[in-house]
Amino acid sequence: AQTVTQSQPEMSVQEAETVTLSCTYDTSESDYYLFWYKQPPSRQMILVIRQEAYKQQNATENRFSVNFQKAAKSFSLKISDSQLGDAAMYFCAYSSGNTGKLIFGQGTTLQVKP
Amino acid sequence: AAGVIQSPRHLIKEKRETATLKCYPIPRHDTVYWYQQGPGQDPQFLISFYEKMQSDKGSIPDRFSAQQFSDYHSELNMSSLELGDSALYFCASSLALSGRPGELFFGEGSRLTVL
Numbered sequence: 001a002q003t004v005t006q007s008q009p010e011m012s013v014q015e016a017e018t019v020t021l022s023c024t025y026d027t028s029e030s031d032y033y034l035f036w037y038k039q040p041p042s043r044q045m046i047l048v049i050r051q052e053a054y055k056q057q058n059a060t061e062n063r064f065s066v067n068f069q070k071a072a073k074s075f076s077l078k079i080s081d082s083q084l085g086d087a088a089m090y091f092c093a094y095s096s097g098n099t100g101k102l103i104f105g106q107g108t109t110l111q112v113k114p
Numbered sequence: 115a116a117g118v119i120q121s122p123r124h125l126i127k128e129k130r131e132t133a134t135l136k137c138y139p140i141p142r143h144d145t146v147y148w149y150q151q152g153p154g155q156d157p158q159f160l161i162s163f164y165e166k167m168q169s170d171k172g173s174i175p176d177r178f179s180a181q182q183f184s185d186y187h188s189e190l191n192m193s194s195l196e197l198g199d200s201a202l203y204f205c206a207s208s209l210a211l212s213g214r215p216g217e218l219f220f221g222e223g224s225r226l227t228v229l
Contacts, residue, residue: 033216043202045157045220091156095216100147100208101170102218104156 002027004094006105013082014113020067021077021108023092030054033095034068034075035102040088048090051075079110087112116141118221120205126227127195135190135224139207145169146188147218148180149204157204163188164210175199192226200228 003026013019025034036048051059051068058066063083067076079086092105119138127133139146145164149157150173159172163182174180177195182188192199202225206218 035216037220042222044222045204045206045218047217047219050214050217097215099170100145100162100206100216100218101159101172102149102157102216103159106156 002094002103004092004103004105006092006108008108010109012111012113015084016081018080019082021090023075023105025073025094029096031097035093036077037091037093038088082112084112118205118207118219120221120224122224124225128229129195131195132193133195133226135203137188137205137221139186140219143207143209145208145210146182147206148190151202195228197228200226
């Protein structure tokens with residue numbers, strides 16, 4: 001069975017600085033996708049960034065980028081120029097193939113200090 | 115842009131009662147997913163539907179059932195409610211042939227409290 005692990009329950013960062021959230025996963029599959037979702041206090045899950053396992057190039061979305069290390073089964077999220085609106089719970093998630101059956105990690109609460 | 119609509123946003127029920135949650139996916143999305151997020155927990159996949167047929171099943175209790183209707187909206191029916199069913203229930207939708215597999219759009223969730 002696939003598992004996703006986020007070992008940092010809480011992280012904090014100063015506004016305008018950079019922070020990295022860690023995620024590791026375990027799978028024996030070759031076709032899968034990895035995601036970072038943001039859940040602000042409003043509760044709605046919002047997709048931050050998405051990575052296809054077959055792509056070696058790390059995904060980037062504006063201030064958000066990932067470091068995808070397939071052999072190490074690591075998928076970290078880097079947030080540059082952190083903003084107050086980035087404060088939220090961040091979930092790392094895995095899906096097999098093209099299903100929407102996401103397996104989530106435990107989440108990391110990010111605090112952004114002004 | 116239209117988003118996933120869930121109703122009700124909040125629901126309070128007594129033990130052993132029945133609850134129904136509704137989900138209206140983004141227009142033209144053909145796949146609906148249900149997730150349950152307990153207090154302080156990560157979301158757990160319950161069930162999904164593609165083109166009105168059940169496509170996958172996760173850790174959904176036998177007391178729960180769901181379906182997707184001809185207009186693509188979905189309903190999650192929960193019977194014989196237990197205290198442990200208190201959670202945030204998310205619905206998400208996607209378009210199977212979007213070219214972006216696994217990308218889900220979530221609703222704001224329905225918070226069920228069982229007393």
